[in-house]
Amino acid sequence: MSHYEEVKVHGYDEFCKAVSERKGNDIFAYFSDCVKAEPVVRGVMSHLPEGSVFFYCQVGERPYWKDPNNEFKKTLKLSGVPTLIRYGTPQKLVEEECFKADLVRMMFTED
Amino acid sequence: MSNLGHTCWLCLLWSHYQHCPIEIEWHGIWFVTGTFDYDLVVIGGGSGGLACSKEAAQLGQKVAVLDYVEPSVKGTKWGIGGTCVNVGCIPKKLMHQAALLGTALKDAQKYGWQIPGPISHDWSTMAEAVQNHVRSLNWGHRVQLQDKEVKYLNVKGSLLDEHTVKGLTRTGKETMLTAKNIVIATGGRPKYPTHIPGAVEHGITSDDIFWLKESPGKTLVVGASYVALECAGFLTGIGLETTVMVRSIPLRGFDQQMAGLVTDYMEAYGTKFSWRSVPKSVDKLSSGVLQVTWTDEQTGKDQRDTFDSVLWAVGRAPETKTLGLEKVGVKLNKESGKILVAADESTSVPNIYAFGDIGEGRPELTPTAIKAGKLLARRLAGRTNELMNYDNVATTVFTPLEYGCVGLSEEEAESRHGKDSIEVYHAFYKPLEFTVAERDASQCYIKVVCKRGGDQRILGLHFTGPNAGEVTQGFAMGFQCGATLTHLKETVGIHPTCAEELTKVNVSKRSGLDATVTGC
Numbered sequence: 001m002s003h004y005e006e007v008k009v010h011g012y013d014e015f016c017k018a019v020s021e022r023k024g025n026d027i028f029a030y031f032s033d034c035v036k037a038e039p040v041v042r043g044v045m046s047h048l049p050e051g052s053v054f055f056y057c058q059v060g061e062r063p064y065w066k067d068p069n070n071e072f073k074k075t076l077k078l079s080g081v082p083t084l085i086r087y088g089t090p091q092k093l094v095e096e097e098c099f100k101a102d103l104v105r106m107m108f109t110e111d
Numbered sequence: 112m113s114n115l116g117h118t119c120w121l122c123l124l125w126s127h128y129q130h131c132p133i134e135i136e137w138h139g140i141w142f143v144t145g146t147f148d149y150d151l152v153v154i155g156g157g158s159g160g161l162a163c164s165k166e167a168a169q170l171g172q173k174v175a176v177l178d179y180v181e182p183s184v185k186g187t188k189w190g191i192g193g194t195c196v197n198v199g200c201i202p203k204k205l206m207h208q209a210a211l212l213g214t215a216l217k218d219a220q221k222y223g224w225q226i227p228g229p230i231s232h233d234w235s236t237m238a239e240a241v242q243n244h245v246r247s248l249n250w251g252h253r254v255q256l257q258d259k260e261v262k263y264l265n266v267k268g269s270l271l272d273e274h275t276v277k278g279l280t281r282t283g284k285e286t287m288l289t290a291k292n293i294v295i296a297t298g299g300r301p302k303y304p305t306h307i308p309g310a311v312e313h314g315i316t317s318d319d320i321f322w323l324k325e326s327p328g329k330t331l332v333v334g335a336s337y338v339a340l341e342c343a344g345f346l347t348g349i350g351l352e353t354t355v356m357v358r359s360i361p362l363r364g365f366d367q368q369m370a371g372l373v374t375d376y377m378e379a380y381g382t383k384f385s386w387r388s389v390p391k392s393v394d395k396l397s398s399g400v401l402q403v404t405w406t407d408e409q410t411g412k413d414q415r416d417t418f419d420s421v422l423w424a425v426g427r428a429p430e431t432k433t434l435g436l437e438k439v440g441v442k443l444n445k446e447s448g449k450i451l452v453a454a455d456e457s458t459s460v461p462n463i464y465a466f467g468d469i470g471e472g473r474p475e476l477t478p479t480a481i482k483a484g485k486l487l488a489r490r491l492a493g494r495t496n497e498l499m500n501y502d503n504v505a506t507t508v509f510t511p512l513e514y515g516c517v518g519l520s521e522e523e524a525e526s527r528h529g530k531d532s533i534e535v536y537h538a539f540y541k542p543l544e545f546t547v548a549e550r551d552a553s554q555c556y557i558k559v560v561c562k563r564g565g566d567q568r569i570l571g572l573h574f575t576g577p578n579a580g581e582v583t584q585g586f587a588m589g590f591q592c593g594a595t596l597t598h599l600k601e602t603v604g605i606h607p608t609c610a611e612e613l614t615k616v617n618v619s620k621r622s623g624l625d626a627t628v629t630g631c
Binding site for chain 1: 258
């Protein structure tokens, strides 16, 4: 039994609904336009804090993502994919930063 | 016999001297073999320390940076980045902006904006936004350090000997690091006037103001430094009843005529000033408010008033007490307590360097610390011999009416060159934006202090007005290039701006003529 909950969501509305159902938890969210799970992040998941929630969120098709007014860009302020955030904190890793295991581990283990 | 930590060759244990039966001369037998843990250990993760460590790492050095924030008396603490990021420049400028926006909202109505009701400010909204931005900067630094392979340790560093640093965690755990070179960039912290009863228990400092979750309310700011005036300025600007208590002169070290214009504007805009006043005591009343008693030095009488908060801005003290400097032989300036440094930032101990606010005689500014740090890293890596140039550094005071300057004050120029050898050109101007807004521009002023004769080299340039920092920056480059009044006059102004008035300055103080700019 893993010490964190993994939730797969598709699209902005599904993401927001799932987050609101888990208020009070330490929430990490990985936004990607790929279906394939990111191996670097996967490899570090054992470092996630006890009781945390890890969202794997697909942002949608390319045309949707390219639209500068899509909700991920407008409301969550995502600038690129993939992006890894610690929800409710300024902690985030963008694009190439997500492929660096030491940075991902730092986010999972930081206070 | 020294009691420094060392590796005892007899028992091959790391421990203190006392157990060893044979006295070994410590100095001089240090590892010439070069088996240090790090090429460079930097104590202090502020503007200077971070710039130095990142630069060194980029040049291939093995670097560690130690950063630790001793909580303030009120318990405030913060992440990596030092004073500038957490309790200085950054939050200050953001809160100053919040205050300026309040003034802009008032002006907006004259420009046609229909604003329905009375405008009020919510401290918590502003504080949260500012604090979140600061946290994102803390995170950004963490990512950069990790990315550039700088080892970051959240420990309180101190020197055991000239190549050994001890790190202490919050919980008291010890770490030892050895380094070829050690850099001290621990900066400073606000002083408390400990001789005033109640000052420590009931007052706050700039370490606390930016992290308050709730409004400080009616505030007394004690001091007349730029910290005091900037804080009092934005507190007034967001609608809080604020008083500044000044013992003698405002902005000591700055051009006094300009300092007067800054405080005149603040008084006209609602900040109360208690001149020639010295606080005597601070008491907390049963209602929770603070009662401050002070002596009015002009009348000799004591006065009393109540405030919700008392902010001490009476100077900053260097962070050297717990570094173990005396033991290792790093010499300090007796008066200031700062570390004595040479032009290459070296201290009295060969491989130990110090720079930033901690260095004696150095400007207490972020850009100089950053540049000095980078150059130091380059020199230590053997890439350059270039020394930091601390001359001609431009600065700006972000009071409600901003004041930007580069070079000498008028009094400094007079003192160095003699009143007869200088020519001071000046102008009172009115920013165009103030006209429709019906704002008083009496303190918007420009002063160019020049060497008399020939092309009249510019010795100092002073500007009060909106966006003074933006205006001054460009002129600072000209100053660095040895600009003369001729150069200034040959420069065509951009119209309509406030900055262009600098290129049009032509009335000298000596002439006694009216210096008010008229017309277009």
